[in-house]
Amino acid sequence: MTLRALLCLVYLPAAAAQVTLLKNADLIDGAGRPAQRGVSILIAEGKIRNIAPADKLKAPGDATVVDLAGKTVMPGLINLHGHVGMVKGLSQSRENYTRENIEAQLSTYASYGVTTVVSLGSDVDPELMLRIRDEQRGGKLTGARVFTAGRGFTAQNGYPAVLPGNKGVPFEVSTAAQARAYVDELAKMRVDIVKMWVDDHLGRYKALPAEIYAAIIDQAHKKKLKVAAHLYYLKDAKGLLDAGLDAMAHSVRDADVDADLIAKLKKNNATAIFTLTREQSTFVYAVSPPWLDDPFFRRAGVAQETIQTLKSKSFQNKVFNDPDFAKNKEAFETATRNLKKLHDAGIRIGFGTDTGPPARFQGFFEHWELELMAQAGLSPVQVIQTATGNAAEFLGVSRDWGTLEKGRYADLIVLDKSPLEDIRNTRTIHSVYLGGRKLL
Numbered sequence: 001m002t003l004r005a006l007l008c009l010v011y012l013p014a015a016a017a018q019v020t021l022l023k024n025a026d027l028i029d030g031a032g033r034p035a036q037r038g039v040s041i042l043i044a045e046g047k048i049r050n051i052a053p054a055d056k057l058k059a060p061g062d063a064t065v066v067d068l069a070g071k072t073v074m075p076g077l078i079n080l081h082g083h084v085g086m087v088k089g090l091s092q093s094r095e096n097y098t099r100e101n102i103e104a105q106l107s108t109y110a111s112y113g114v115t116t117v118v119s120l121g122s123d124v125d126p127e128l129m130l131r132i133r134d135e136q137r138g139g140k141l142t143g144a145r146v147f148t149a150g151r152g153f154t155a156q157n158g159y160p161a162v163l164p165g166n167k168g169v170p171f172e173v174s175t176a177a178q179a180r181a182y183v184d185e186l187a188k189m190r191v192d193i194v195k196m197w198v199d200d201h202l203g204r205y206k207a208l209p210a211e212i213y214a215a216i217i218d219q220a221h222k223k224k225l226k227v228a229a230h231l232y233y234l235k236d237a238k239g240l241l242d243a244g245l246d247a248m249a250h251s252v253r254d255a256d257v258d259a260d261l262i263a264k265l266k267k268n269n270a271t272a273i274f275t276l277t278r279e280q281s282t283f284v285y286a287v288s289p290p291w292l293d294d295p296f297f298r299r300a301g302v303a304q305e306t307i308q309t310l311k312s313k314s315f316q317n318k319v320f321n322d323p324d325f326a327k328n329k330e331a332f333e334t335a336t337r338n339l340k341k342l343h344d345a346g347i348r349i350g351f352g353t354d355t356g357p358p359a360r361f362q363g364f365f366e367h368w369e370l371e372l373m374a375q376a377g378l379s380p381v382q383v384i385q386t387a388t389g390n391a392a393e394f395l396g397v398s399r400d401w402g403t404l405e406k407g408r409y410a411d412l413i414v415l416d417k418s419p420l421e422d423i424r425n426t427r428t429i430h431s432v433y434l435g436g437r438k439l440l
Contacts, residue, residue: 018436019044020410021059025068026418027051030075030388030403032381035420041073043410046435050406071430072418074384075404076115076411077366078391080273081228081249081352084119084129084146089306090358092165097124102132105362106143108300110439112363113413113432116145116391116401120228120249121152121195122169122356130189141435145411147395149228150186152195153179153216155208159201170197173208176215183216187223192395194220195249197230198240202324207236214243226394228273232331238264247271247350247394250278251335262345271350271394274339276372277365278354279332285310285359286320296427297364310359340377349378350394351387367427374423383423410436 023040040057042050050057059065085102086092109117123129129148136145152170160166173179186194196216200207213229217240220227226246231237234255237248241264251274252261265272288311291297298307309315319325343349353369355362366387373383392402400409412433417425432439 019060019063020433020436020438021057021063021065022068022073022414023057023059023065024054025071025073025414027404028072028074028381028384028420029405030385031405032385032389034381035072035418041404041410043433043436046409046437048404048406048408048410051404068414068430070416072415072420072425073404074413074415074419074426075388075402076113076413076432076434077351077387078116078395078402079109079114079352079355079366079387080118080247080271080350080391080394081120081275081354082109082117082362083122083354083356084117085356086122086124086165086169087356087358089303090309092163092358094124094165094169097128099128099132102129103143105356106132106146108362109144109366110432110434111300112366113426113429114144114363114366115411115413115432115434116147116395118147118193118352118395119149119356120193120352121149121197121230122166123148123150124169126150126186126189126191130191133192141437145401145434147192149193149195150189150191151182152197152230153182153208153213154197155206155212157205158208159197159199159205162205173212176212179212179216180219183219183223183225187220187225191225194225194227195230196227198236199230199232202232202327210239210243213240217244226396234258234261237261241265241268241270244268245270247273249273249352250275250354251338253279253331253335253338256334257338257341262342262347265342265347269348271348271390272339272342273350273352274335274373275352275354275369276332276335276339276376277369278360279328279335280368280372281360281365282322282328283319283325283332286316286325288316291364291368296367297361300363302361336372336376339373343378343382348390348393349386351391367424370419370423370426380420380423384419384426 020043027036040054085097154170156172228247228249355365389402392398414430416428419425
């Protein structure tokens with residue numbers, strides 16, 4: 001049985017009856033504090049009931065005891081920028097958007113320790129995604145917890161509606177009144193967040209005008225919804241923040257950030273999400289990346305046909321001959337510098353990857369993102385905090401998820417090696433727990 005099939009068998013309503021003691025582990029709590037050595041974690045009714053030194057916390061008589069001596073426990077990863085359900089292999093289309101495909105991809109995320117993902121604006125059928133989300137919140141938790149923006153916003157014939165398979169997915173709006181009406185529609189559906197694309201894609205398409213994106217932000221805030229924006233240019237980032245933006249869903253990539261942008265981010269208490277793997281994915285396949293043969297990459301059952309295509313000379317040439325190839329590499333380098341600058345300036349950094357579109361692999365890319373953030377200059381503790389505690393704060397769920405503390409849900413990863421020694425050790429997954437239940 002494949003890993004994906006095994007995960008799909010896990011059903012969590014019984015979690016309320018299960019008591020588990022994870023003993024003798026080293027704990028990274030996700031709040032940025034130093035690791036706690038040799039602790040035990042008592043889990044009941046899906047939540048952490050106590051954390052204490054192993055010699056001071058005894059297991060109740062009905063508990064399942066798991067000895068984790070020599071292992072490290074950290075919170076499950078929270079991806080604030082993913083896309084779920086539209087891709088099979090390297091093909092993106094509306095026809096791929098089915099319950100089966102959505103649930104399979106949520107299971108793939110969970111198998112990599114990504115226990116929560118935000119589906120950011122590309123839900124072909126928002127009502128289907130919302131049903132899955134609500135079923136999860138009722139106890140049917142078979143994969144990563146999903147939050148959704150439903151359908152995002154772009155200009156008429158704007159990016160990404162012009163991409164293959166994307167026509168009719170985002171709202172294509174031409175007036176502020178139309179945009180406000182669509183925000184009201186999303187609010188009635190009870191989406192978790194609002195998403196927009198403000199990008200002319202290096203001058204190729206019309207970007208969402210300022211008067212429309214300002215109306216979207218204003219109307220969303222009236223409905224108590226936060227707004228995240230895909231953006232590229234420093235100028236657009238400043239305009240969006242002036243209009244009240246809550247999160248940059250990508251880095252500024254055309255220029256180094258400046259003191260003015262930093263001040264605007266602080267004024268809004270906004271979150272910056274960088275998606276460095278997304279930037280690398282635009283040029284990395286020009287030469288076959290060695291991780292295509294990494295067992296950790298292949299563990300979720302990536303089709304051999306997909307791997308062969310990515311390794312093929314024709315695919316590599318297509319990437320290398322992209323007219324934006326050099327610009328894409330520069331954009332990655334700029335984004336990397338900007339991550340360190342904003343982090344050092346005290347801006348809240350969130351965690352996102354833009355996984356889900358073709359060749360942006362769910363699960364594996366999240367761990368690669370952690371590595372790239374560390375290469376940008378963040379410490380392992382800081383990197384982990386962006387992907388756990390910080391991400392939960394942005395979503396407004398930090399009382400329940402994101403850190404491993406008493407009263408929080410037990411969404412966690414058990415690792416064979418400590419990521420504080422090498423961030424790549426997040427890939428040494430021993431087991432994943434979701435709502436207190438062991439998934440693998």
